[in-house]
Amino acid sequence: MPELTLRSAMQLYETGLECGAAGGPPPRCHAVGEDGSRRRLPLERWLRRAEAEEERLLSELGGPVLDVGCGAGRHLVALRDLGVEATGVEISPAAAAIARERGGEVVEGSIFEVPRGGGWNAALLLDGNIGIGGEPRGLLARVAALLRPGGCLLVELEPPSARTRSLRLRLESAGEVSEWMPWAWVAADAIEDLARAAGLRTEALWPVGGRWFARLCREREPWRP
Numbered sequence: 001m002p003e004l005t006l007r008s009a010m011q012l013y014e015t016g017l018e019c020g021a022a023g024g025p026p027p028r029c030h031a032v033g034e035d036g037s038r039r040r041l042p043l044e045r046w047l048r049r050a051e052a053e054e055e056r057l058l059s060e061l062g063g064p065v066l067d068v069g070c071g072a073g074r075h076l077v078a079l080r081d082l083g084v085e086a087t088g089v090e091i092s093p094a095a096a097a098i099a100r101e102r103g104g105e106v107v108e109g110s111i112f113e114v115p116r117g118g119g120w121n122a123a124l125l126l127d128g129n130i131g132i133g134g135e136p137r138g139l140l141a142r143v144a145a146l147l148r149p150g151g152c153l154l155v156e157l158e159p160p161s162a163r164t165r166s167l168r169l170r171l172e173s174a175g176e177v178s179e180w181m182p183w184a185w186v187a188a189d190a191i192e193d194l195a196r197a198a199g200l201r202t203e204a205l206w207p208v209g210g211r212w213f214a215r216l217c218r219e220r221e222p223w224r225p
Contacts, residue, residue, distance in 0.1 A: 008178055046072055055078050065084060080104070089109065118145070123143050134183050152218070158185050158212065160189040165184065200216040202216055
């Protein structure tokens with residue numbers, strides 16, 4: 001196997017998005033865990049419009065909605081078309097730029113740096129974004145603190161048969177590899193305890209088209225790490 005060239009995870013992710021956004025096929029990019037797991041990043045899907053199942057889920061939300069890790073903005077576009085006020089938070093400058101070009105409103109930076117708190121009616125943690133930072137309990141607590149009382153979080157999860165775990169992973173694409181970064185996978189049957197610790201109530205848990213989602217609602221002061 002040829003030696004891989006080391007780049008940052010951000011660079012590999014942005015290269016893939018920019019190739020796809022320019023009209024060409026994005027390079028194959030995989031998230032490889034230190035446990036030997038290997039998943040292909042669905043860059044093509046992330047650059048397309050939201051799927052019908054996703055649009056149905058989003059149609060149930062009232063604004064303002066905060067899309068955490070909005071990426072190229074397909075959920076922001078869907079919410080806009082539904083007439084729902086929405087803002088994305090995205091740490092990747094390239095992804096944020098693509099989302100803005102598509103008409104989305106985006107705050108560039110980390111979810112832990114978003115200044116506006118307590119006023120969001122709903123929030124999104126989709127496409128595996130509950131894994132951001134490798135500490136789902138702390139991430140849920142942060143998002144809960146940004147919701148108004150009674151506000152809800154729509155989160156995408158692993159199937160109940162999956163194993164909940166925090167690990168290091170790296171990205172590999174076209175002969176290049178990134179440094180290791182912390183991430184987490186959360187199974188559907190593990191979300192209730194994590195949500196409760198963050199001051200969230202698990203209101204619903206269901207599968208759609210092979211994917212699993214939960215609706216978590218804020219009902220008390222959240223746990224603070």
